[in-house]
Amino acid sequence: MNMHSPSNNMKGDFDLSQSDFERIAQVAKVGWGLNLDKAKRPLIKSRLMKRLRALELPDFATYCELIEAKDQNEIGHFITALTTNVTSFYREAHHFEYLENGVIPDLIERAKQGERVRLWSAGCSSGQEPYSLAGSLLSFDKQASSYDLKILATDIDALVLEKAKRGAYPQDDCTFPSPSHESRILKPDADGSQREVHEALKSLISFRHLNLVDQWPISGKFDVIMCRNVAIYFDKPTQARLWSRFRQCLQPNAHLFIGHSERIADPDAIGLKVAGTTTYRPHPMTISA
Numbered sequence: 001m002n003m004h005s006p007s008n009n010m011k012g013d014f015d016l017s018q019s020d021f022e023r024i025a026q027v028a029k030v031g032w033g034l035n036l037d038k039a040k041r042p043l044i045k046s047r048l049m050k051r052l053r054a055l056e057l058p059d060f061a062t063y064c065e066l067i068e069a070k071d072q073n074e075i076g077h078f079i080t081a082l083t084t085n086v087t088s089f090y091r092e093a094h095h096f097e098y099l100e101n102g103v104i105p106d107l108i109e110r111a112k113q114g115e116r117v118r119l120w121s122a123g124c125s126s127g128q129e130p131y132s133l134a135g136s137l138l139s140f141d142k143q144a145s146s147y148d149l150k151i152l153a154t155d156i157d158a159l160v161l162e163k164a165k166r167g168a169y170p171q172d173d174c175t176f177p178s179p180s181h182e183s184r185i186l187k188p189d190a191d192g193s194q195r196e197v198h199e200a201l202k203s204l205i206s207f208r209h210l211n212l213v214d215q216w217p218i219s220g221k222f223d224v225i226m227c228r229n230v231a232i233y234f235d236k237p238t239q240a241r242l243w244s245r246f247r248q249c250l251q252p253n254a255h256l257f258i259g260h261s262e263r264i265a266d267p268d269a270i271g272l273k274v275a276g277t278t279t280y281r282p283h284p285m286t287i288s289a
């Protein structure tokens, strides 16, 4: 796209005025619940300048027009620039230990009996989180993919979802708590400089594009929801709405895992109780039939 010539930016630098920053922050907040406070202005400026250069735009005001019009070609890049996609296999490993010791055996048993079992990695980034879940399930029972057991993996960022679906990662991104965790997830040999996940893991996961602050085209409840290091970008009211919506999607004996720097302020008020570090379960008094 070459809409404009970069007239005022011979050095490739751009001014981000307070009013343009506020326009950007408003689009991010209304559309995606993202919280861009003033302290983030230099970071936002530096990340979005790359977009202005790529699009050969003259200034931030023109960029604001583009995103206010929800330009479909740009919105994905805009979101990518505003959020971070940092993730890793078995990140915050204590959640996976909790799952493997206290949750997965029961889920597998129920799935074996023909019950429907669903897990959701919400804000899955490039896929390491859902692949870790799949690795834990399959290491417990190699037949897991033959049951009615599925992992839904969603993210707002179409670019990271493409990476997730490919399931191939640079060697440097492939760190694991132990060699046995690694062999559950990755094929033994590198394909060039990339390591690939086992096909069996992919068969358990459906990757979907979903904005957590929009409608959720989701039916049925979940036994496990992981939404870690995502709500941290949202303002407080958006976070509170999100926790409440997750609560409505949980089966009575389900678990909700959130990120290490996230907290649900008053879990009781929305029918959740603390079950472990950043781990919640539905409150027995509020379990709906």
Ligand SMILES: C[S@@+](CC[C@H](N)C(=O)[O-])C[C@H]1O[C@@H](n2cnc3c(N)ncnc32)[C@H](O)[C@@H]1O
Residues within 6 Å of the ligand: 032, 033, 083, 084, 085, 086, 087, 088, 091, 122, 123, 124, 125, 126, 129, 154, 155, 156, 157, 160, 210, 211, 212, 213, 227, 228, 229, 230, 233, 259
């Ligand atoms: C830091 S990563 C966390 C990945 C993984 N959950 C973990 O903890 O390793 C945050 C992810 O949240 C996604 N995200 C941010 N806002 C979102 C929204 N409104 N809806 C869905 N995903 C969103 C970003 O695209 C990014 O991939």
